[in-house]
Amino acid sequence: MKVLLLENISGIAAQLFARRGFTVETVPSALDEAALLERIGGVSILGVRSKTPITRGLIERAPELLAIGAFCIGVDRIDRAACSDRGVAVFNDPHSNSRSVAELALGEIIMLARRVFASSTELHRGDWTKSASGCHEVRGLTLGIVGYGKIGSQLSDLAEALGLRVIFHDVAEVLARGNAKRTSLPDLLEAADIVTVHVDGRPQNARMFAEQQFQCMKPGALFLNLARGSVVDYDALASALRSGRLGGAAVDVYPEEPEGNGSFATPLQGLPNVILTPHVGGSTEQAQEHIGRFVSSRLVEYAQTGNTLMSVNLPQCHLDLAAGTHRLTHLHRNMPGMLLHINEVLAERNINIERQVLDTRGELGYAIYDVNAALGEDLIKKLHQIPHTIRVRSLLQ
Numbered sequence: 001m002k003v004l005l006l007e008n009i010s011g012i013a014a015q016l017f018a019r020r021g022f023t024v025e026t027v028p029s030a031l032d033e034a035a036l037l038e039r040i041g042g043v044s045i046l047g048v049r050s051k052t053p054i055t056r057g058l059i060e061r062a063p064e065l066l067a068i069g070a071f072c073i074g075v076d077r078i079d080r081a082a083c084s085d086r087g088v089a090v091f092n093d094p095h096s097n098s099r100s101v102a103e104l105a106l107g108e109i110i111m112l113a114r115r116v117f118a119s120s121t122e123l124h125r126g127d128w129t130k131s132a133s134g135c136h137e138v139r140g141l142t143l144g145i146v147g148y149g150k151i152g153s154q155l156s157d158l159a160e161a162l163g164l165r166v167i168f169h170d171v172a173e174v175l176a177r178g179n180a181k182r183t184s185l186p187d188l189l190e191a192a193d194i195v196t197v198h199v200d201g202r203p204q205n206a207r208m209f210a211e212q213q214f215q216c217m218k219p220g221a222l223f224l225n226l227a228r229g230s231v232v233d234y235d236a237l238a239s240a241l242r243s244g245r246l247g248g249a250a251v252d253v254y255p256e257e258p259e260g261n262g263s264f265a266t267p268l269q270g271l272p273n274v275i276l277t278p279h280v281g282g283s284t285e286q287a288q289e290h291i292g293r294f295v296s297s298r299l300v301e302y303a304q305t306g307n308t309l310m311s312v313n314l315p316q317c318h319l320d321l322a323a324g325t326h327r328l329t330h331l332h333r334n335m336p337g338m339l340l341h342i343n344e345v346l347a348e349r350n351i352n353i354e355r356q357v358l359d360t361r362g363e364l365g366y367a368i369y370d371v372n373a374a375l376g377e378d379l380i381k382k383l384h385q386i387p388h389t390i391r392v393r394s395l396l397q
């Protein structure tokens with residue numbers, strides 16, 4: 001099978017594919033639709049990061065495409081509905097850069113508490129102003145974490161190790177780590193010396209931090225957003241900083257971010273004790289390596305065994321491999337009687353089902369079968385002819 005990896009995906013991914021018998025082509029940049037169409041013929045697995053748009057038009061003109069790996073978290077640029085319609089599995093990696101984000105948040109908390117960026121900027125300008133005023137050790141301060149998921153909970157561990165008192169707020173039932181204490185959002189805003197946001201991008205979270213929330217925070221408190229730009233009203237944050245209501249902020253994400261490197265504007269520019277970074281919270285070499293390893297191993301697993309665990313769009317099915325059996329996978333619309341029809345086709349040919357597993361997800365159903373006989377082309381054709389079938393694969397013969 002041929003693999004095409006775009007956007008400078010970690011070399012670990014190419015190595016892993018090559019070791020497992022795939023032919024690999026790599027392209028260092030993103031490709032636009034026309035350029036990608038020229039290269040997609042014969043490609044079974046396509047790897048992208050966040051810059052290559054995957055449209056329905058492309059999916060429909062790539063009949064051999066089996067799976068797409070998004071070597072990042074976001075899959076917004078991939079038309080997942082088109083992928084599902086054509087039976088193309090999509091995989092991403094929602095976990096691997098969470099440590100990188102937590103570490104950056106922790107570093108920024110110390111930098112803000114010591115006003116390091118403000119005094120560094122002054123010294124770059126040639127002004128020596130040595131002062132302890134407004135500078136604090138973080139030990140003993142209260143850190144309020146809003147959103148206690150993968151990143152928030154790791155930050156909790158790191159912060160407690162430094163002697164911060166951690167309180168957190170989450171809408172889900174999550175387990176408190178160490179001595180961290182759960183609390184409501186109003187109580188968190190009132191008690192925290194530092195508030196850091198790590199919620200996800202669900203629509204209800206749009207502008208959950210605006211003037212009213214900043215007014216409820218302690219005078220001089222610090223504020224961090226490394227989650228989503230849409231969650232914070234940055235005009236309101238800039239006013240709170242300008243008025244001295246807040247003592248500093250670190251921001252890594254913005255409501256609208258440029259597609260590529262170039263100029264950028266935000267109301268937060270030019271304010272003292274404000275750290276601005278261009279959405280680099282998860283951008284470390286270690287995170288890229290982890291993502292490269294994780295997504296490529298999911299893709300290899302899907303291509304070679306049909307297992308779909310962690311797929312973004314397909315139902316989640318896993319069947320351990322057993323020696324001496326032949327594997328069949330069947331992706332179809334989630335309609336009554338689909339298994340009956342598949343089983344009938346196998347039974348007509350006296351093929352015994354050794355094991356089978358089915359899962360459904362929305363409009364899709366996916367079944368993996370291990371059977372006792374090799375699956376010929378006529379049988380695969382017959383299975384394809386079952387109404388509502390999307391894709392049939394015969395593996396491991």
Ligand SMILES: NC(=O)c1ccc[n+]([C@@H]2O[C@H](COP(=O)([O-])OP(=O)(O)OC[C@H]3O[C@@H](n4cnc5c(N)ncnc54)[C@H](O)[C@@H]3O)[C@@H](O)[C@H]2O)c1
Pocket residue numbers: 073094097098101146147148149150151152169170171172174198199200201202205208226227228252253279280281282283
């Ligand atoms: N800056 C970066 O480079 C970078 C990198 C990775 C992730 N992120 C962002 O960081 C955020 C957190 O990522 P994660 O992997 O920890 O996500 P996660 O899904 O593991 O955790 C999010 C948590 O927020 C909670 N939550 C959602 N809405 C809430 C609300 N209104 N109030 C309180 N809690 C709420 C959820 O219940 C969940 O526990 C996401 O928005 C993600 O996109 C940014």
